[in-house]
Amino acid sequence: MSPKKSKHHDKPIISDIGEKKLIKRLLARSRALQPNSPFFDEFYFKSLSDDAALLNMDDKYLVVTSDLLLESSHFPTEMSAFNKGMKAVTVNVSDLAAMGAEPVGFVLSLGLPHDLPLEEFDEIICGVLEACQTYKMGLMGGDTNQAGELILSGTCLGVVDKKKVFMKEGANPGDVVAVTGPLGVAAAGFEFLLSPTSVKENLKERIKPSTIETIQKYALEPHARLNEGLILGRKGVVTSATDITDGLASELDELMQSSPHKVGITLFETMIPLIPEVEEIASVLNKNPLDFALNYGEDFELLLTIGEDAFDKLKDDLGLIQVGIVTDSGKMEIVDKEGKTNTLEKVGYEHFKQ
Amino acid sequence: MSPKKSKHHDKPIISDIGEKKLIKRLLARSRALQPNSPFFDEFYFKSLSDDAALLNMDDKYLVVTSDLLLESSHFPTEMSAFNKGMKAVTVNVSDLAAMGAEPVGFVLSLGLPHDLPLEEFDEIICGVLEACQTYKMGLMGGDTNQAGELILSGTCLGVVDKKKVFMKEGANPGDVVAVTGPLGVAAAGFEFLLSPTSVKENLKERIKPSTIETIQKYALEPHARLNEGLILGRKGVVTSATDITDGLASELDELMQSSPHKVGITLFETMIPLIPEVEEIASVLNKNPLDFALNYGEDFELLLTIGEDAFDKLKDDLGLIQVGIVTDSGKMEIVDKEGKTNTLEKVGYEHFKQ
Numbered sequence: 128m129s130p131k132k133s134k135h136h137d138k139p140i141i142s143d144i145g146e147k148k149l150i151k152r153l154l155a156r157s158r159a160l161q162p163n164s165p166f167f168d169e170f171y172f173k174s175l176s177d178d179a180a181l182l183n184m185d186d187k188y189l190v191v192t193s194d195l196l197l198e199s200s201h202f203p204t205e206m207s208a209f210n211k212g213m214k215a216v217t218v219n220v221s222d223l224a225a226m227g228a229e230p231v232g233f234v235l236s237l238g239l240p241h242d243l244p245l246e247e248f249d250e251i252i253c254g255v256l257e258a259c260q261t262y263k264m265g266l267m268g269g270d271t272n273q274a275g276e277l278i279l280s281g282t283c284l285g286v287v288d289k290k291k292v293f294m295k296e297g298a299n300p301g302d303v304v305a306v307t308g309p310l311g312v313a314a315a316g317f318e319f320l321l322s323p324t325s326v327k328e329n330l331k332e333r334i335k336p337s338t339i340e341t342i343q344k345y346a347l348e349p350h351a352r353l354n355e356g357l358i359l360g361r362k363g364v365v366t367s368a369t370d371i372t373d374g375l376a377s378e379l380d381e382l383m384q385s386s387p388h389k390v391g392i393t394l395f396e397t398m399i400p401l402i403p404e405v406e407e408i409a410s411v412l413n414k415n416p417l418d419f420a421l422n423y424g425e426d427f428e429l430l431l432t433i434g435e436d437a438f439d440k441l442k443d444d445l446g447l448i449q450v451g452i453v454t455d456s457g458k459m460e461i462v463d464k465e466g467k468t469n470t471l472e473k474v475g476y477e478h479f480k481q
Numbered sequence: 482m483s484p485k486k487s488k489h490h491d492k493p494i495i496s497d498i499g500e501k502k503l504i505k506r507l508l509a510r511s512r513a514l515q516p517n518s519p520f521f522d523e524f525y526f527k528s529l530s531d532d533a534a535l536l537n538m539d540d541k542y543l544v545v546t547s548d549l550l551l552e553s554s555h556f557p558t559e560m561s562a563f564n565k566g567m568k569a570v571t572v573n574v575s576d577l578a579a580m581g582a583e584p585v586g587f588v589l590s591l592g593l594p595h596d597l598p599l600e601e602f603d604e605i606i607c608g609v610l611e612a613c614q615t616y617k618m619g620l621m622g623g624d625t626n627q628a629g630e631l632i633l634s635g636t637c638l639g640v641v642d643k644k645k646v647f648m649k650e651g652a653n654p655g656d657v658v659a660v661t662g663p664l665g666v667a668a669a670g671f672e673f674l675l676s677p678t679s680v681k682e683n684l685k686e687r688i689k690p691s692t693i694e695t696i697q698k699y700a701l702e703p704h705a706r707l708n709e710g711l712i713l714g715r716k717g718v719v720t721s722a723t724d725i726t727d728g729l730a731s732e733l734d735e736l737m738q739s740s741p742h743k744v745g746i747t748l749f750e751t752m753i754p755l756i757p758e759v760e761e762i763a764s765v766l767n768k769n770p771l772d773f774a775l776n777y778g779e780d781f782e783l784l785l786t787i788g789e790d791a792f793d794k795l796k797d798d799l800g801l802i803q804v805g806i807v808t809d810s811g812k813m814e815i816v817d818k819e820g821k822t823n824t825l826e827k828v829g830y831e832h833f834k835q
């Protein structure tokens with residue numbers, strides 16, 4: 128690992144290599160130091176490349192997820208304090224859902240600007256507690272600190288039967304690639320919310336109010352697919368899974384990279400679930416709606432691979448939508464509307480990379 | 482809870498009420514929403530007022546601690562990236578030690594400035610991993626994000642026998658009040674490190690180099706009293722405990738406030754363990770060395786209450802130092818060198834309060 132030097136610095140800086148390589152560096156170092164404890168087992172290091180850690184608890188795993196949310200990079204100005212609190216919980220529960228784990232408790236570490244209105248503090252906490260109730264767990268504790276910006280650092284604990292846990296690795300050629308809901312809606316919401324005020328005013332005249340309402344709701348009030356994850360977990364039919372936080376293409380790449388044997392994935396453009404609201408925003412903004420689904424994050428839908436028979440049995444009850452199939456090609460491909468097969472590039476959002 | 486309005490704002494801001502009241506607000510709200518889960522029991526909410534949360538695991542508790550460290554408020558400029566990583570682990574392990582719990586794993590969420598040198602990132606991770614090895618646990622996972630300043634948000638998991646756990650509540654009149662080591666050394670170190678460069682240069686000429694070395698080590702390389710906590714835990718003789726992060730007076734107040742029945746504490750000035758280096762710094766800086774011990778934090782020594790017989794048996798092996806006794810007065814008092822009893826005010830460090 129000798130990253131090229133930055134144009135602007137003598138020494139390499141983290142933006143020179145990006146988040147995923149940083150995490151690989153971190154894991155490479157920690158792998159060298161396997162702890163000798165009854166709480167760790169063969170799954171332990173596999174879990175490190177997932178967005179959660181697994182600890183032995185008899186016939187169950189204790190699952191630990193952690194996510195740090197910052198005002199400057201995770202909260203659009205339109206997001207209410209209540210929804211910021213909700214999101215700090217949701218992003219963690221989504222990681223549990225992606226493993227079929229059931230939440231048991233949440234720990235919140237807060238960084239707070241000294242001049243934060245007390246009212247906003249209360250709303251953040253209400254949002255956290257509301258989300259904890261929604262996902263049937265308790266707020267276990269936390270820590271508050273003075274900070275330059277609002278920081279919500281959440282850790283969520285969950286449990287899952289060892290036989291039932293699903294992870295990023297495990298996809299088999301022939302499996303159906305499925306998602307739990309429409310893609311790119313939050314992306315459309317962020318595209319709208321993050322456009323300059325002047326542009327936004329103009330857009331409001333050209334976009335249906337109901338569309339604006341829908342896409343904003345997906346962007347500002349994300350929901351974790353916990354029930355789907357728990358039901359799929361109980362069935363024990365999922366071969367691999369993750370949640371879609373960085374865009375479909377990037378998450379598919381993660382599933383492929385995690386696989387111990389060579390697998391590929393072929394998507395079918397006609398199967399990608401795009402709702403009319405996403406099509407409308409894309410056309411108004413002159414963008415490709417498919418791009419919202421493939422290359423943006425924040426959908427928090429589950430992405431999973433599952434045997435064909437199991438998929439057919441469960442798709443209606445769980446609203447599963449097939450988007451492609453697992454192959455043995457080792458490549459990510461997408462079949463377009465004309466039936467032409469193209470290579471699928473992953474260009475999901477990554478911290479430290481612009 | 483209707484805090485007075487700030488002089489500078491129409492609406493109350495969090496600095497108007499301070500950290501401890503903020504946490505009380507948070508807990509008051511979460512108490513109203515007791516989760517219905519086999520993982521929670523009667524100890525659960527008691528643990529919320531400790532610096533850790535407890536979850537049921539058969540005959541053990543899973544202990545979860547969380548601490549958020551920020552460049553701007555927790556790391557003096559002299560602190561190396563390696564020591565920043567170490568500290569992120571140490572502050573959490575110290576919370577486990579204060580309950581007699583054994584560490585099982587650590588989760589790290591990082592907020593990183595985009596221009597952080599890769600070398601510093603590596604050193605931070607090395608510090609984290611070194612500390613994880615020192616305390617015999619693994620780095621279980623984490624999360625990285627782009628941030629305006631360096632943020633190290635750590636969550637530590639530990640286990641402790643239900644019969645052996647000690648908490649802030651439980652002190653009994655007649656118990657010995659003891660600490661595990663000298664107090665105020667880190668405080669002396671920070672007083673030196675945080676003084677303006679010009680002043681510092683002048684100080685260096687008036688303070689023994691060996692003294693500067695000692696106090697800086699305590700300030701920059703804090704160590705958690707894990708072994709002492711584990712041994713005391715196995716003996717099951719501690720009636721209440723906490724770690725000294727906010728100064729002895731403030732922590733004693735915590736033990737008193739946590740007690741379901743009325744207890745008081747009387748300290749003896751002549752018993753407070755002040756090392757010569759602290760005396761030297763205090764005299765050079767024209768401060769009262771006792772103030773370093775009573776009203777500064779960052780010592781990370783354990784503060785505990787314990788029956789007199791048990792104390793006499795263990796004090797030599799564990800280096801326990803008596804500083805006072807538990808009374809039934811409901812007051813915090815200190816007996817000075819002349820034998821005069823004075824009220825002891827708690828003025829420990831508190832976020833959002835200057």
